[in-house]
Amino acid sequence: MTENTKNNEMEPDDQPEVEPIPEPEGETEIIETDFEIGQDNIASSWKLEFDIHQVVFTVSALGIVAFTFLTMAYQTALEPVFLNVRDWLTGNLDWFFLLSGNIFVLLCLFLIVSPLGKVRLGGPDATPSYGYVGWFSMLFAAGMGIGLMFYGVSEPMSHFGSAMGGISVGEDGLRTDWAPLGGAEGDTAEAARLGMAATIFHWGLHPWAIYAVVALALSLFAYNKGLPLTLRSCFYPIFGEKVWGWPGNVIDILAIFSTIFGLATSLGIGAQQSAAGLNFLFGTSTANPMLVTLIIVITALALVSVVAGLDAGVKRLSELNMALAAILLIFVIGFGPTMEIASGFFSNLVAYGEYLPALSMPFGREDANFTSGWTAFYWAWWISWSPFVGMFIARVSRGRTVREFLIAVLIVPTVLSVLWMTAMGGTAIGQVVNDGFTGVQDAALELKLFEMLTQLPLTGLTSLIGIILVVVFFVTSSDSGSLVIDTIAAGGKVNAPTPQRVFWASFEGLVAIALLLGGGLVALQAMAVSTGLPFTIVLLGACYSIVRGLMSEPR
Template identity: 50%
Template sequence: MGDVVKDEYQTDYVAGQDNIRPFGLDLHAPVFPIAAILVIIFVVGTLMAPQAANELLVGTKDSFIENFDWFFLLSANLFVIVCIALIFMPVGKIRLGGMDAKPDFSTLSWFSMLFAAGMGIGLMFWAVAEPVGNYTGWGGTPLGVEANTPEARNLAMGSTMYHWGLHPWAVYSVVALSLAFFAYNKNMPLTMRSAFFPLLKDKVWGWPGHVIDTLAVVATFFGLATSLGYGAQQAASGLDFLFETGSGLNVQIAVITGVTAVALLSVLRGVDGGVKVLSNLNMGLAGLLLFFVIFAGPTLGILENLWVTASSYASNIGVLSNPFGREDADWMGGWTVPYWAWWISWSPFVGMFIARVSRGRTVREFVLAVLVIPTLVTVVWMSSFGGAALEQIDQGIGALAQDGITEVSLAMFQMFANLPLTAIISFVGIVLVLVFFITSSDSGSLVIDSITAGGKTDSPTAQRVFWVVMEGAIAAALIFGGGDDALSAIQASSVSSGLPFTLILLIMTWGLLKGLSRERKILIARGEMT
């Protein structure tokens, strides 16, 4: 019996024990300076030669996508299968933080935070553009169907959901659950390296772990900076659409400055007073906008589109998940594989933030909330926004019907132009875009700060302020100094990081399953679980 209850995942390592504390800060000695130096070198190099950097990094990204498309798709499929299995496995009864742990946040606030951090801004950016693009052939059509046909219309919604449904949330679930389990049930630091303890044991606190955490910081930082840059472009396009302010560099930099300032205030207020409040606000506004689009738009067509979206997604998920013998290899390489690489490269950021706010949830509750519920909500969201746009195209109404996708950042506002109260809902849409970016910047800063503080979640506020300001400053510098080439280069580097991170996630999945299985045996032996 003694051997059964022995916990092999025990360590004497304490979060922050290797930290240095200059000027009242609390920094992990190797990770913080190395990550900061890499960020500075990359940004300076990109600003000095944006076109050359863009060509090099985009070429690297395209090579990864072309040669490893099968690896991305098969790995993503595995993550979905594992997550669905966890819902039904006996280990689903294990509670994060111990069997007596209580949730830190209400279910509604918890869901709002994980959803806002996970992909809220993406749903604003692509909910109209992607279905319209798949329907009209902008960027190719899924499964090689003919554009602008009934088959293309149905598949446009199913393929859009494929990119925003179970697969991306399964990636987030694996990372978040791994981090939460080892942090809350094994008292390890809340950093990426902790999830590799089953493989590396105490070596994880040395240079192998330093490398893992440094890569996570760099990937997260560039992902956030890229999103701030492109988000500024979308917000600027919306402001120009509504107020004719122009959408040039001055407006974009002003948007970044405003987002950074509010994110800074949110960070100073902490998770309860900052991210949680903004996330709840965002979900409320998003709900109001969703209902308005449904009832002010082509209501019957949107409601019918709910069934079309869900059924097309369910019936085509298998063939869309198959990387071999595809007639639409160009579409898959241009849409699906970059999406998978992007979700995976973002998983350290989103996964760690979800882990941070998920103490007290059972494994089953966690996976259901992170995997299934967002997918169901996304079906409704995409069916409403994308469905309204497709109805307008079929009826020959508006700019999307006449010109198709001319500028991705304008697509949502072009759909709004054909609904009542255009100015009001466009303004709400701009606010949602901005607040989603603020929550991403805020939560991302908390994550980066936790990693660079050696897993501590109570580091000095000045460190979180530093990362918020750095994100905004670098995004503004990239737009001002390098324009689209600089942003494209950093986006390409973020997507390229998806390949090594896929290997990391596969190892994390193995460690998670091994850890949960061992934990269940321990709890049964202790009489805490049947």
Template identity: 50%
Template sequence: MSKHDKYSINNTDYTIGQDNVQKWGFDVHNAVFGVSAGLIVLFLAAILISDPGTAKATLDSVKSAIVNKFDSMFILAGNFFVVFCLGLIISPYGRIRLGGKDAEAEHSTMSWLAMLFAAGMGIGLMFWSVAEPAGYYTGSGGLTPLGVTPETPEAFKVAMGATMYHWGLHPWAIYGVVALSMAFFAYNKGLPLSIRSVFYPILGDRTWGWAGHIIDILAVLATLFGLATSLGLGAQQAASGINHIFGTHGGLGLQIGIIVGVTIITIYSVAQGIDSGVKLLSNINMLVALVLLVFVGAVGFAVSMHTIPTTIVGYVENFIPLSNPFGRTDQAWLHGWTVVYWAWWISWSPFVGSFIARISKGRTVREFLIAVLIVPTVVTTVWMSVFGGQAIHQVMDGIGSLGKNGITEVSLAMFQMFDALPLGTILSFIGICLVLVFFITSSDSGSLVIDSITAGGKVDNPVTQRVFWAVIEGLIAIALLWVGGTQAIQALQAGTISTALPFTIILLLMCVSLMLGFRTEKYK
């Protein structure tokens, strides 16, 4: 079935045809859905029939080659995205409203912020808020940011500053570029809510041909594999936490059980839609996360009050040195952390950006970018300061497992920090719940994004289709854990990160296309 939509670019009306097929409860775009599904099957077959160790080694070598050869490009592109977004905030274009001057926001500000935060990096903050700053401070693996001497006052400040550098403005600017571009061309120009639509000012009618198909197919693969990777790694972290709290020794069976449970709840959530699904879960999760943050901050009030300003100063003072890829004395740390982080954020940007775009109609460009860049950076500063500061002070004072042994296992670091606090077991249980629900919201929003892209940009697709993608994510994660465990998951992660190279070029072209689109928009 072919559906034709009219839209206008540069005051000229156009009509496009979306070659969608409706069958078996699905409404899919032939080329994007078919090719994406075929590539997913081929990739899984290759992983399943090959030795996981060999697959990991091969994909790791590809990832390392990309990281080492294109390190400067990743860093400079990340810097450009930050400057680009900050420039739009203060420019006259900031007054443009997504959806037109009379458009109204579809979600309350608090729900909107909760959803974009939960989809963007909520789970990452649970995993890395203790391990990363403590690891930088102690020089875990012999690597420290900017080559500072471990376990010194300067190392404390640089560790917190480097952590915020990875979780502050840069990743959210990357997400913001994709989200703003998609939202503008969908809501102001009437194009399908799909990555390809952003490139109409550059590609013209080729946007609806194979040039556009390839862009959307890459977005589907990066999103699906990124979510499956995170689901597998998250199951391992949650299993480690359960074993830590209850003294059990659950292994692969427990991890698969966790994935099955998360997938079942995700299926229910995506079937309910955004309002009764991901929005409700995001609101609950952010409320519980706030309670956890306040409790840990109150227990270590003096530590938190000392660490927050230290983190801010460390972030500001080291922003330029960390943003400079040239002449660094800490090349191993740069490649092992910053460049990999940038590649990961870029590979996740089609997923997170698409979801943020979907929930952001009615916001002005200025309001949108402030919410996407500044608000998460402020919240993350407080979160990292409270959790990371507590962990580093435990190391300084020799308190608990972190103080005596340092970071022994990344997935356990947060739970080990909780052990040294009052009500540590309860805090760890809450932490496990947060990890699981953050994964549910990420999987939920990711399923909605893949569903939309494979349907040619439609957002009102059959429930069956949304459920299908949620099931596929879970099955991929289970298959990888069953066949190759951590090695297979890490192989997929390496493959996902490798997609960042073409997406960096795509994001840079997005900025050009967005400015061309803005020039056609009337604003007061």
């Protein structure tokens, strides 16, 4: 099936080659398959041009419309069903999510130190597609930025509060409290440590390992093996040529479903949260017209970005985003409790390391509310986002070695998350513990960040940066998501016509507006999170494929 292909040095033309032709890429093990990229596509140039995978595109587009209308039409009946499905999965299969999460982290850590880490994505002589700043900005902005805005302050506070409250046991002998592990009743310092450790656990190695597994599998099979850049390619070692048939179609369609519903529902809910923030700052309305306007603005910006393309649109916005986030972070560190944040950064890292084994233990847990309501929910959430974020990371990661890739996707974001959580959450906890300020504690989730900022100087300016960050983070998720969906729906082709990108980006905005006005945002989001289960199984398969694929690469 496979053979080594030596990519020989090209005979130079009579033209002096200046750039940007990369160096010859060296030996890779190209998988020879009879499948030709785009063979199942239908293309048209009549009036509106398109180039789409007929099954994947058609089923996805129709399925999304059907699901959206069903959810709106029967929301009272479906919402409890969808919520129950999600709660059942995270409640009863929490051990499975936790166990899988640990496997992903261990695999990534193993690959960093093993000789397999030397393999370069794109061949031994491939050069990196992007510089560190652009690369890192893009992978961060697509995957996590928006969550950090909302949970950076609120989650540490929440765990701190429940840990302080200690353990309470109901009549049935099960714990009714939400404290992580055994809590730390009445012990302020330990509760703060535990709260920070639990938060970092949810935003640290595990989510990034989930993204890294998908991204690494895709990069490897696209850049080194020459298979199309679409989710099904990771399963070539498992399904063989069948991957081009229905098993692959199912995987790709599921990926599109989870991506578009994850994005659209986040966009809808995010619009509500942004409107609440705007209301807090400027007293603007939080009614539907305002929300729809916000969604339209975000979608319009995303449209401009996808049409401008990866470099001129997505990359620039991501860099802008990182710059703004850095300004906000540096501001909070500088004007907040600087020394406490500095020392807190290291002590929180230690706390994370100390509590990590207990927090990630899949079996024999007594803190059921915490493991299923927080950890398993998060894991399902990250995993349902992983096809999108992973594929986007893959798209921009060519030319890195596996080791370099994993350090950048796993270690660096984890360290940055620790810093962010320490600065945002630690400052808020400090406000309660040291200053007796309970504003953050009492505020609604989406306002906690802004409440925290009121205690620092230049509140108006920093809050404005905060709200811009929220909006731009949504735009960067939306534009990269549309690129990813378009590529999957085009059977892995990245050069499909522009109208298709416009279609997906607008579609996502429309689904968000429909669900916002018709109801069903929460229900459908629960459904999107539930796709975490099938994808966990898919990801475990990808782990096997990665190892198989890396071992057959020349090192």
